[in-house]
Amino acid sequence: MKISKLETGIGAVQWFIFLLANCLTIPIIVGQLFQLSPEDISGLMQRTFFIVGLSSLLSGYFGHRLPISDGPAGIWLAVFTLMGQVAMIEGITNLSNSLQLLEGSMLLAGIILLIVSITGWMEKLLSYFTPLVNGVYLTILGFQLCGIFLEGMFDVKPTSISIEMGVVLLSFSTFLLVLYLGVWGKGWLKSYAVLIGIVIGSIFFVIFYGSHPFPKKDAIFSLPEVFAWGTPKIDGSMIVSAILVAIVLILSIIASIAAMKHVLSMQSANGTRKEGTLKSSGLISGVNTILSAVFSVVGVVPYTVTASFVQLTGQKRMKPYFIASFLLAFIAFFPAIYSFFAMLPGPIANGAMLASYTTMAGIGISTVLKEPLDQRRLTILSISLSLGIGVMFLPEVVISAFPGVLQYVISNGVMVGLLTALIFEHVWKTSEV
Incomplete structure (x- = not known):
């Protein structure tokens, strides 16, 4: 069936909104953590748009x-969050130092990925990363991200002492x-569900609550800044x-590809891809x-x-996806x-x-069920999910009691669940059941 330019255009808009929504809140969160000025947060948002668009293009074309x-x-956001919390306790000087350490850590992680890929260790x-391990990762990731989005729907901020129920009603209606x-939905209603929801929800939001004043920008064109946080640093813990x-990240790459292939196979995607x-x-x-390190973003x-x-x-x-990725990178050069x-x-x-992500846990469970769920696998699944989800509810005082290196692990449910599943899956042999 021939795809019209209109369908491609609308599809690109929906992809663009998806890309945009996924990176809009991160600069604000990081800015609050590290007490960045409004100008610095704006610059971080610009660089985030640029890198997300560029990296999506590179992955789609060459990856x-x-x-x-x-x-x-x-996982990087979790590390940023922990570093920001520690740095705030230690003072403003350490806020800047922490950001430089994070740059260095991302550079090192990127180099590790290159080495693993070039040497063939990735294969x-x-x-x-068996279906059980991948499934645990996807399931916990889905729960963790849905929790973040649910909190965002309530518009909870660090300074909030109450919530606006009208805003909550609008977000849940969306x-x-x-x-x-x-x-x-059928046809185009299903295909453009996210776009339709955001447009309608935003219209009602503006009607009832207005919009923020449009920020005044003197420059028409602006290049993303390189090493905006300073020269990268590295230490033992990082x-x-x-x-x-x-x-x-390696698991995320593997799981992302596996999850997408699973979805495409269910939708009878073109076999010539x-x-x-x-x-x-x-x-x-x-x-x-x-x-990401060079342009100082998460x-x-x-x-x-x-x-x-x-x-x-x-x-x-792929065409709407490429158009949207290019547009996101392109608008990063224009402040207005x-x-x-x-x-x-x-x-x-x-x-x-949140509506888009609700099926992620289901995809994870479906991945686990690719192999028979015997007593051994069921036990590993239960332990991994229990620990991975359980640590999400640990108070800050518990996490801070551990050494700095362990704090990065224990504070992240995805990492805890992943490591638990990996260890049990390969230490507990099938013959031992």
Whole structure:
């Protein structure tokens, strides 16, 4: 069936909104953590748009060659969060130093990914990431991200002492609308569910609550700044952190590709699609991680949750994906444009994204069920999910009691669940059941 230019254009808009919504909140979160000025946050948003767009293009053309967008990695955000909390206690000087350490850590993680890919270790590591391990990762990731979006729907801020129930009602209405269209909608209503939800939700938000004043920008054109946080630094604890994060990034690459292939197979995608190799995916991800350090943003990774978006909307073609990725990188050069898109109501975007991500845990469970769920695998699954989800509820005082290196691991449920599944899967042999 011939695809019209209008369908391609609308599909590109929906991909653009998806990419935009996935990277809008991260600069604000990091800015609050590290007490960045409004100008610095604006610059971080500009660089985030540029890197997410560029890395998605590179991955789509030279890496996995699948409609899997890149975005700020949850594991890197967890490291940023922990570093920011520690630095705030130690003082302003350490805030700047921490950002430079994070740059160095991302550079090292990117180099590790390049080495692993070039040497062919990526393919060898593939055998360690069984459907059970991948499924645990996807399931916990889905729960963790949905928690973040749910909090965003309530528009909770560090200074909040109450919530605006009208905003909550609008965000949940957006969530239900996108979910309904994605599950029960037909034709274009299903394909553009996220876009429809965000547009309608934003209109009602502006009607009832108005919009932020449009920021005044003197410059028409602006280049993203290189090493905006200063010269990269590295220390012992960050070396360990970079190695651990690199392991999670490798799994994220593998899981993202596996999840997307699973969704595309369910949707009877065109069998002539030319996919990239695992080696090329790792190489490009290494390059993208290094670029994240160079342009001082939260490290990017192929977004596993893109599979949920494609499953919900049916947007599996590469052309709209490429157009949207290019547009996101392009607007980063024009302050007035990216400042305008930054005015998108956060609760509405979070509501639409939550609807897109709700199937991620289901994809994880489906991945686990690719192999028979015997007593051994069921026990490993239960332990991994229990520990991975359980640590999300640990108070800060518990995490801070551990050495700095361990804090990076214990504070992240995805990493805890992943490491637990990896260890049990390969230490507990089948014959021992």
